[in-house]
Amino acid sequence: MTSPAQTDTPDIRFENATKRYGDVVAVDSLSLAIDKGEFFSFLGPSGCGKTTSLRLIAGFEQPTEGDVLIGGASMVGTPPHKRPVNMVFQHYALFPHMNVADNVGYGLRQLSPRPPKSEIQKRVDETLELVQLAEYGKRRIWELSGGQQQRVALARALICRPTVLLLDEPLAALDRKLRREMQIELQTLQRDVGITFVLVTHDQEEALSMSDRICIMRDGRIVQSGTPRELYDRPLNRYVADFVGKSNFIPGKIATVNGRSIDIESDGGMLFSCNPSTEQDTYTVGDSASIAVRPELISIGPPGSNAEALGTDVVIPGRIQNRIFLGEHTEYLVSTEKYGEILVLSPKYIESVRGSFERDEDVAIGWKNETALALEDT
Amino acid sequence: MATEASKGRWLTAGLLAPSSIWFLIMLVMPLVVVAIFSFGERAPAGGYTASFTFEQYANLPARLKAFQNTLTLAPLGTVLTLLVAYPLAYYLAVKAPSRWKLALLVLVIVPFWTSLLIRTYAWIFILGGRGIPTLLEFIGIEGVRLINTPTAVVIGIVYIYLPLMVFPIFVSLEKLDKRLLEASNDLGGSPFRTFLQITLPLSIPGMATGCMLVFILLMGEFLIPAILGGGKVFFIGNALVDLFLQSRNWPFGAAVATTLVIIMLVIVSIYMRLMMRVSAHREDVSIM
Ligand SMILES: Nc1ncnc2c1ncn2[C@@H]1O[C@H](COP(=O)(O)OP(=O)(O)OP(=O)(O)O)[C@@H](O)[C@H]1O
Ligand SMILES: [Mg+2]
Numbered sequence: 144m145t146s147p148a149q150t151d152t153p154d155i156r157f158e159n160a161t162k163r164y165g166d167v168v169a170v171d172s173l174s175l176a177i178d179k180g181e182f183f184s185f186l187g188p189s190g191c192g193k194t195t196s197l198r199l200i201a202g203f204e205q206p207t208e209g210d211v212l213i214g215g216a217s218m219v220g221t222p223p224h225k226r227p228v229n230m231v232f233q234h235y236a237l238f239p240h241m242n243v244a245d246n247v248g249y250g251l252r253q254l255s256p257r258p259p260k261s262e263i264q265k266r267v268d269e270t271l272e273l274v275q276l277a278e279y280g281k282r283r284i285w286e287l288s289g290g291q292q293q294r295v296a297l298a299r300a301l302i303c304r305p306t307v308l309l310l311d312e313p314l315a316a317l318d319r320k321l322r323r324e325m326q327i328e329l330q331t332l333q334r335d336v337g338i339t340f341v342l343v344t345h346d347q348e349e350a351l352s353m354s355d356r357i358c359i360m361r362d363g364r365i366v367q368s369g370t371p372r373e374l375y376d377r378p379l380n381r382y383v384a385d386f387v388g389k390s391n392f393i394p395g396k397i398a399t400v401n402g403r404s405i406d407i408e409s410d411g412g413m414l415f416s417c418n419p420s421t422e423q424d425t426y427t428v429g430d431s432a433s434i435a436v437r438p439e440l441i442s443i444g445p446p447g448s449n450a451e452a453l454g455t456d457v458v459i460p461g462r463i464q465n466r467i468f469l470g471e472h473t474e475y476l477v478s479t480e481k482y483g484e485i486l487v488l489s490p491k492y493i494e495s496v497r498g499s500f501e502r503d504e505d506v507a508i509g510w511k512n513e514t515a516l517a518l519e520d521t
Numbered sequence: 522m523a524t525e526a527s528k529g530r531w532l533t534a535g536l537l538a539p540s541s542i543w544f545l546i547m548l549v550m551p552l553v554v555v556a557i558f559s560f561g562e563r564a565p566a567g568g569y570t571a572s573f574t575f576e577q578y579a580n581l582p583a584r585l586k587a588f589q590n591t592l593t594l595a596p597l598g599t600v601l602t603l604l605v606a607y608p609l610a611y612y613l614a615v616k617a618p619s620r621w622k623l624a625l626l627v628l629v630i631v632p633f634w635t636s637l638l639i640r641t642y643a644w645i646f647i648l649g650g651r652g653i654p655t656l657l658e659f660i661g662i663e664g665v666r667l668i669n670t671p672t673a674v675v676i677g678i679v680y681i682y683l684p685l686m687v688f689p690i691f692v693s694l695e696k697l698d699k700r701l702l703e704a705s706n707d708l709g710g711s712p713f714r715t716f717l718q719i720t721l722p723l724s725i726p727g728m729a730t731g732c733m734l735v736f737i738l739l740m741g742e743f744l745i746p747a748i749l750g751g752g753k754v755f756f757i758g759n760a761l762v763d764l765f766l767q768s769r770n771w772p773f774g775a776a777v778a779t780t781l782v783i784i785m786l787v788i789v790s791i792y793m794r795l796m797m798r799v800s801a802h803r804e805d806v807s808i809m
Contacts, residue, residue: 203703223706236704240722249718253709303709 154179154307154339155200159209162195162363169195171363172209177341177356179306182333184342184350186386187360193343194233196360197309200341202226214306224253229300230309234316235292237284243295244280247271250303270298273332290321297332307339314349326353347387351375359383377420381518384435391441393434393482397517400426405517407434411481415457417517426517433518438488440514443475444497446505455509461485463504473499477508552782558775567769577776584777587760590746592784594671594756595739598678599732605679606686606731611720613687614694626691629684641677641748648673648749669751677745682738686731693727694720729796733789740785757781 153176162170170192177183185193198204199211202223211218218226229250237246248267251258258266271277274294279287287295293313300308313329314322330353333340344350350357351371358368359382367379371387378384381392395409405417405426415434419426426432442453450458461477464484468474473494475487487508489499500506562572581588613625632640646652648667657665667673697720705715743758757777764774 201707203706223703224709224711228707230704230707232700232704234700236698236700238701238704238719249705249710250708253711253714299704299708 153177154181154214155341156212156215157196157199157209158212160199160206160211161208162192162199162204163207168363170199170206173363173365175358175365175368177307177339179339180337182330182340182342182353182355184344184354184357185360186344186347186350186357187366188345188386191360192363193345193360194311195363197230197311197341197343200226200307201228201230201309227305228307228309229303229305230311231293231296231300231313233311233313235296237292237295237299239284241284242280243276243282243284243287244271246284246295247280247298247302249299254303266302270302273301273335274298289316290325293317293325297329301332301336304336305338307341308333310340310342312343312345315344315346322349329353351387357387359386378435378516378518379421381433381435381520384516384518389438389486389488391436391438391485392518393436394520395432395434397426397428397430397432400428404512405432407432407517409434409482413481415515416512417515418513420516420518425519431520433520435516435518436485436510436514438474438486439472439490441485441487441508441510443477443487443489443500443506443508446507448507448509450509453507453509454511456512457515458507458509459485460505460507463500463502463506466500466502475500475506477506479508555775555778555782558772559779561772561775563770563772567771569771577773578780580773581776581780584757584760587755587757587777588780588784590671590754591740591742591756591758591781594674594678594746594754595736595742598675598682598739599736601675602679602682602686602735603728603732606683607690607728609683610687610690610694610727614691614697615720629687633684637681637744638748641681641745644673644677644680644749648676668749669753671750671754673749674746674754677749678739678742681745682735685734685738689730689734690724690727693724697723725799733792737785737789740781 155175155177157173157175159172159174160170161168161172173192173196185196187193195204199206200213200218202218202221202225205219213227238249241249244267247270248263251263251266257263267280268277271280274297276291276294276298279291279295284292284295293316296313310329314325317325326349329340342350342353351374354371356368356370357374359366359374361382367374367383369377374383374387378387378390384390384392393409393411393415395407395415398406398408398414400406403418405419407415407417409415417434420435442455444453446460448458450456459479459482461479463475464478465476466473467476471491473489473491475489477485477487479485485508558569559577560573560575561569562574562576564570609629613622613629617625645668648654650668653667654665657663667676701719701723702715705719706712710718741758742756743762746754746756746759747762760777761774764770764777
């Protein structure tokens, strides 16, 4: 087992890389460094440029402007077959006229000088073992299930021991349960082989659970990049907070900026004290901003509860509009007079002590000031 | 359940009946008639009188040259057509800009809109004394004769049968998943090796269909050798035209035709078995 070694030279570096297709700017001056041994994800909605970014690394596309470096060397003009990266394609792109072993050994057979037959055979067997398909070498591609095909694609990309493995929504075609299993397998595999993984996904749960770092994209640009925890706890703006997990947003204006606390006057008239999510200086009094609170950070209690009873700083009266039982949580949609609908996630262990609420019941909800974030709207 | 199944069987039989009868009348009956004729004798005024003799078959060597020509020039023509058609189909399917694709495809079919006879005649002028040989004289190559040679016939074959070969290959290249090529590239395969290892094997079905089509039609060809071979290069097809229409020796013509069918059956079944072997062989091919 090799542990991911963090070194000073990043494995992959985008330097103001731009990719245009005619008028469409698929990737817009992207600057980004991915470290050696890192599990890095591109996350974003459809059409935001994730695949294009990956194809820039693989070499299927050349940047219109800027540069892409792998291991410190500029890759401009280097064709895909000369780059030390391998890719797992979205729909696997396995060769239909070859069996599993021939598919997996394909990369080795392209090397010059070509390794001897016995060597190739040995590496193929090892790699098939790695993805738990040891007995499947002689199978035809169409005789495999979706999950098995996915693993063959993985084995085929790993056999040449690339410095970077690119994965374009590798699990999108799998059902939920299998996807969960493969996510865990991928993560374990990445730790075992110790190479950089760059994953493209539009599934935030997948990105959050697997990655060391995530880059959130919109319209070809980076909105924010950081560890899953940073993105979740300190989203830079409303777009990120909305994309990573669920969040409530109460619109308002910045009233005072005061050290580590920012007061936002909501459109409903109340003053909320929030934590900043970025460096202080970007907040200007009078700018519009949102108060963002995660549903699981909101307490819910019987009507008329005061702050002390709820254990919060803010108290807002409301009425349960909808209730969804989710097993370990109950999700309440609470309608309030001044702040619209607010989502509250109440864990089972609290419900078991304080009791739960029915639809159309009046309640009080609230949160602690430090759990609310002041977010710019963009 | 049983009634359901038998109902289904009757329905299948009923639906198949028209085509089966059609097949019987159009294909099997003429063959049977020809086979019967081949054991008969020529009537004094030409035509057929019933008899049972192997005389016609014993006489086959008289037309040996036609068999030789057909059995060398048809395979040669097929292979050359394939060699010319493949790059063309490849260009159309892979390289041509997509907005030109349709127009270019139509250009390949356009020759079909004029009569085959006229198009073949046009080649008489191209290959004849005042055509290519004159051009060659300009650059100093003298004394080239093309018309009425096997070369002229093969050129004609390649020209006429090109579209028939281009289309199946075009289709198999067009439906080839471009991501497979990217995958090969990604795994270190240069564009040329990718072509050899991915594109070429995956277009074998198209090539096989095209070759089969062209070869079978070529075995019965008579127009191109008649016009461009000038009576010097003749195929079995020309022998048949001669025997049935000119000398009216129907039994001998029938014997030649029956022999041709048997040769075709042998060749086609060997070819089929070979193709099967190729695709079956790939199943258990070990790491190369
Ligand atoms: N070959 C191309 N020609 C023209 N436009 C393209 C091409 N490839 C991508 N685009 C455009 O570039 C933008 C980014 O595409 P990209 O495939 O990178 O999106 P994505 O983030 O991978 O989306 P998805 O999640 O749907 O796969 C899109 O607007 C797309 O329409
Ligand atoms: Mg994509």
